Amino acid sequence: MKASSTPPAGADTDWTIPQDWRNYTATEHSVWDLLFARQSKMLQGRVTDAFLKGLDVLRLSKPGIPDFEELSQRLRALTGWTVVAVPSLVPDEVFFEHLANRRFVAGRFIRRPDQLDYLQEPDVFHDVFGHVPLLTDPAFADYMQAYGEGGLKAMRFRALHKLARLYWYTVEFGLIREGDVLKLYGAGIASSFGESIYALDDPAPKRILFDLERVMRTNYRIDTYQRTYFVIDSFEDLRRQTADPDFAPLYRRLEALADIGPDDVLPSDRVVGAIG
Numbered sequence: 001m002k003a004s005s006t007p008p009a010g011a012d013t014d015w016t017i018p019q020d021w022r023n024y025t026a027t028e029h030s031v032w033d034l035l036f037a038r039q040s041k042m043l044q045g046r047v048t049d050a051f052l053k054g055l056d057v058l059r060l061s062k063p064g065i066p067d068f069e070e071l072s073q074r075l076r077a078l079t080g081w082t083v084v085a086v087p088s089l090v091p092d093e094v095f096f097e098h099l100a101n102r103r104f105v106a107g108r109f110i111r112r113p114d115q116l117d118y119l120q121e122p123d124v125f126h127d128v129f130g131h132v133p134l135l136t137d138p139a140f141a142d143y144m145q146a147y148g149e150g151g152l153k154a155m156r157f158r159a160l161h162k163l164a165r166l167y168w169y170t171v172e173f174g175l176i177r178e179g180d181v182l183k184l185y186g187a188g189i190a191s192s193f194g195e196s197i198y199a200l201d202d203p204a205p206k207r208i209l210f211d212l213e214r215v216m217r218t219n220y221r222i223d224t225y226q227r228t229y230f231v232i233d234s235f236e237d238l239r240r241q242t243a244d245p246d247f248a249p250l251y252r253r254l255e256a257l258a259d260i261g262p263d264d265v266l267p268s269d270r271v272v273g274a275i276g
């Protein structure tokens with residue numbers, strides 16, 4: 001996301017651009033195929049069932065970079081969401097406006113073959129493979145739309161940096177408990193070969209039960225694997241805890257509360273123990 005400005009040449013007033021699916025090269029499609037094969041294998045038993053179901057119903061295993069039109073047709077029929085292409089960075093209000101209207105904005109470019117493991121900007125693999133499968137889940141789909149509306153509101157309250165942490169620690173890096181098994185659901189983890197192992201198996205990071213106020217106070221690292229993950233019990237539970245309450249009083253309360261470091265554990269935290 002970036003500060004407000006006008007759309008670049010070739011983009012529509014809402015910053016969308018054509019995906020130009022026909023312009024992808026064979027090499028670009030093969031990068032997708034490689035990442036897809038590697039990551040969908042890795043995620044078996046690690047990612048929430050809703051994600052695997054999403055991959056399946058959206059036919060994302062079809063070879064090549066997905067055509068957003070075709071993908072949107074399937075997705076729209078399920079939860080009313082569509083996927084639109086944008087230049088890699090769009091202004092906050094543009095991003096939120098799309099989410100509030102059930103449009104997921106995705107980059108159309110794909111990383112080069114020598115960048116399989118690390119990339120600074122989200123590409124079409126992160127955006128589509130990582131984010132889109134969960135948009136088939138009705139509760140998660142509602143959460144994302146509500147988040148878009150909440151983003152526009154947070155801008156009016158000058159509290160976007162607080163709300164952005166909620167996105168970071170759920171949509172990008174969230175963990176979920178299924179029964180007593182810990183799974184991942186965040187797109188930043190699901191699209192990362194290294195972090196999809198680390199987030200669940202490594203003893204180093206903290207795993208703390210989701211608490212809205214705690215999350216909105218917690219700084220995050222963008223330069224390395226996360227130090228702390230927050231664990232939800234279900235998407236319906238997440239939706240209920242965030243979409244229902246009015247954040248205005250919370251934003252006011254947060255102004256008086258100190259930020260929490262990415263490594264800190266508080267006495268009030270409910271730390272998730274032994275992973276099985």
Ligand code: PHE
Nearest residue numbers: 146147150242243245246247
């Ligand atoms: N309920 C929040 C508000 O009143 C909006 C929101 C919904 C934020 C869902 C995040 C996720 O601002």
Ligand code: CO
Nearest residue numbers: 122172187188
């Ligand atoms: Co993302």
